[in-house]
Amino acid sequence: MDTLSQNATEIILESISDGVFTVDHEWKIMSFNRAAEKITGISREEAIGRHCWNVFRSNMCQNECALKKTMQEGKSFFSSSTYIINSRKKRIPTIVFTSLLKDKNGKIIGGVETFRDHSLVEELRKKLYDSFQMGDMISRGQEMRNIFKILPKISQSDSTVLIQGETGTGKELMARAIHNLSPRKGDPFIAINCGALPDTLLESELFGYKAGAFTHATKDKQGQLSLANEGTILLDEIGDTSPSFQVKLLRVLEEKKVLPLGAVKKEKLNIRVIAATNRNLAKMVAEHTFRQDLYYRINVIQIKLPPLRQRMEDIPLLVDHFIASRNKIRGKSISGIDPTALGILMAHDYPGNIRELENIIEHAFVLCSEGDITPDVLPSALTRQSMMEIEDDPSPFPLKSAEIKVIKTYLKKNNYDRKATARDLGIHKSTLFRKIDKLGIQLPKIDGRSKRV
Amino acid sequence: MKVAVTIWDEKISPVFDSAHTLLIVDIKNEQIKNISYHSFEPKFEARLTEELGHLGVEVLICGAISETHSTLIEASSIQLIPFIGGNVTQIIETYAKGNPLAPTFLMPGCRADSPSL
Structure with missing residues (x-):
């Protein structure tokens, strides 16, 4: 019966996908199953009799050995933040479980370490993280992720894009991401801050000039529009430009040609134009401080970047x-x-x-x-x-009051959708319900979920 | 020649990436001189080669090492002898005499003729 049970154990150990090895009191490997051979890349023959740290080669071996803790404390341990290094210098993320090894009389004869290759889980985690990223922009928020979703399509088109967002929301990064995802990515990307320059300087900078066009114009200067030819130009702070400049820009955009100052012949342009502003252009149009025709010319595709x-x-x-x-x-x-x-x-x-x-x-x-x-x-x-x-905070219980404040903020942000709030707070939905109840947070008679129906 | 070894008690640290102590010796005419110990944090990759360079290390003997770390070290023209395990004194003495460390001190699963070594 004992032999039968021993055979069954061996068959099970050989057929499971988790690596298992056992060590004696001198930390020398006594057994090494097939999955352990596969994960570590070390054959059983080579492993048996060697010190476990030279075989398993985990970042935990030196200071946080779970097996050592098990042997010292007589308890099982689990560790999820570990990796091993195989002989091809590859780090393999693993999870580890350790327990005591006893003989049939209950005498401790060593330890057992079970480990699982977590590479796939880590890869999926990385893919999930990558889905939060587009170019140099990162977000797990729904609003930004909706933008990330449509960005490849926007990039493939040649339409003018208007990026609106407060200062510091990443308008230039968005423009760069569009350029880098577009067929023009091998060509120049030029960003020019239209709000930083007075009209005359902005015109000469953008359109270029010929020698003799004005005093000190001793030689030809290519404009940024020509320099960006075949590529993308970002006209940042377009809402800060003067009406007279807006007329000139509109003509360039419509004709797809630029006339450098002092030149007699227009130069053909093949550029993607992205405009950006932190101002409300629609309101400016209504107030007649921004030209309506230019607004419609640049507002083909609009991207609104949410503030942080x-x-x-x-x-x-x-x-x-x-x-x-x-x-x-x-x-x-x-x-x-x-x-x-x-x-x-x-x-x-x-x-x-x-x-x-x-x-x-x-x-x-x-x-x-x-x-x-x-x-x-x-x-x-x-x-x-x-x-x-x-x-x-006048509250006699500042900690409680802070907790109420945080929960209320997130509830409001999620339109009182409890599930979304719990997810944002990193707690379980039932924990959130318990806290709402315990802290006496009054909720309006709406539920964020009803909005979707 | 300045030789560094990542150590753990009397033995080589099984994993270079998580080692803490560096033993540095001068080897001249097969003699081991000027033994010194240094606290070491190889997990901070950005400072790794700068630290080794500052200590004047020419050869580094270590246990298992990840590709990122080994590429950084090899790019800084330090000779790397990885996947070595066993007693530090025996290993340094063997190396000082000019004898090869493989296969005697090679970790299981590694071959002396492996291109990664």
Whole structure:
């Protein structure tokens, strides 16, 4: 019967997809199943009798060995944040489960380690993260992801695009993403800030000029429109241009030709035009401060970028992204952000939008060289504001009051859809219901879900 | 010649990427001199080669190593001898005498003639 059960155990161990090995008290491998051979790339013959750390080669071996903890404490352990390195130098993400190995009399004769190749799970996780990204823009918010979805189609067309959004929402990044996804990606992308230059300078910059066109014009200068030929031009802050410039620009856009100052012959243009503004052009048209014909000429496809305060769920993702990119650029080793510092960032309303958040991380990088970003390396105005909010809170239970405030904010943001609110807060729906009940949060008689019906 | 080894007690750290201590020795005429220990954080890739370069390391002997780290080290013209496991003293003595570390100290599953070594 014992032999039968032993055989059955061996057959089971050989047929499962989890790697299993056992070690004796000297940490030498006693058995190594087929899946373990497959995952590690090491044959059973080579593994048996060798020290487990030279075979398993996990990042946990040296300091956080789960098997060692099991042997010391007599308990099973599970670890999900581990990887092994195979002989082809490839990191294989794994999950690990350890337990004691006992003989038929219950005597401990070693330990058992079961491990699972998590590469596929990690790959899917990465794909999910990639779906939050388009060019250099990142968002898990529905509004931005809807834009990401249609962006490839917009890019493939040659239509003029109008990008509207507050300052710092990433209008230029959006324009670049459109260019990089378009058939013109191998050709120039030129961004020009129309609001930064007076009319005459803007015209000569954009249209170019011929030698002698005006005093000091000693030689020909190609305009940005010609330089962007075959590519894309971003006309940023188009809402800040004068009516007379708007007329000239409209003519260029309609004729697809440009006349440099002082020239007699028009130059043909083949460019994709993207216009961007932080102003409400429709309102400006109604107020006669922006030409209606130009508005309709540039407003073929409109993209509205939401301000950061309307996509607060993106802050952790953006912070991670900025930390990773700055680590590469600055050669630093910042590992992340601690929860208190992240809480301070989440409480801010970002009038400067993503650019402001990026600058905050830049500030933290100057003061912090490794480890997590902590509140003391954030700009003092932010931490002061956060302290003032706490001090101003008249509630005798500031923690409870803060929790109510956060839940109410997210409920409102999600139009009182409890499921979406729970997801944004990273808690289960039933936990949210319990908290709403416990904290006595009054809800309006609407439910965000009803909006969809 | 300055030789560095990532160590864990008396043995080579099984995984370079998560090692913490670097043992550096000078080898001259098969003699081991100037033994020193350094705290080391290879998980911070951005500073890895700068740190090794600062310590004057010419040869690095280590355990299993990921491709990212090995590419960085090899690109900085440090000679890398990876996938070595066993007792540090024996390994350094063997290396100092000019004897090959493989196959005696090679980790299981690795071949001495493997292009990755």
